[in-house]
Amino acid sequence: MAVKNASAVKRHKQSEVRRIRNKAVKSSVRTGAKKYVTSVQAKDQAKAGDLLHDLIKDLDTAARKGIISRNAAARKKSRMQKLFNASFAAK
Numbered sequence: 001m002a003v004k005n006a007s008a009v010k011r012h013k014q015s016e017v018r019r020i021r022n023k024a025v026k027s028s029v030r031t032g033a034k035k036y037v038t039s040v041q042a043k044d045q046a047k048a049g050d051l052l053h054d055l056i057k058d059l060d061t062a063a064r065k066g067i068i069s070r071n072a073a074a075r076k077k078s079r080m081q082k083l084f085n086a087s088f089a090a091k
Contacts, residue, residue, distance in 0.1 A: 022067045029058050029068070036080060045088045052084055 036051040056077050063073035 025058075025062050025065070025067050029055070029062055032058050033076070033080065037083070040083055040087050043087070048084060048088070052080060055080060 032051065032055040036048060036055050039048040039051055059068070059073040059077055062068045063070045
């Protein structure tokens, strides 16, 4: 930072805290998605259902807080639900 303006310093600190918090939320969403896909590939329907519920909750929370866009959250939820339905549909 070139200028040591008090308000600029405060804004910089706030943005750093928010960046770290947003990064943690995005990381947890990605981790949840990976766990979900792994359980679907392992054909574990009960575990996949629970992980899907948790993933949808995390995506909705991230979208509500503005960390990811509403459309991105909806798109990811749709794709994950489609994967679940295709994998565990009654044949």
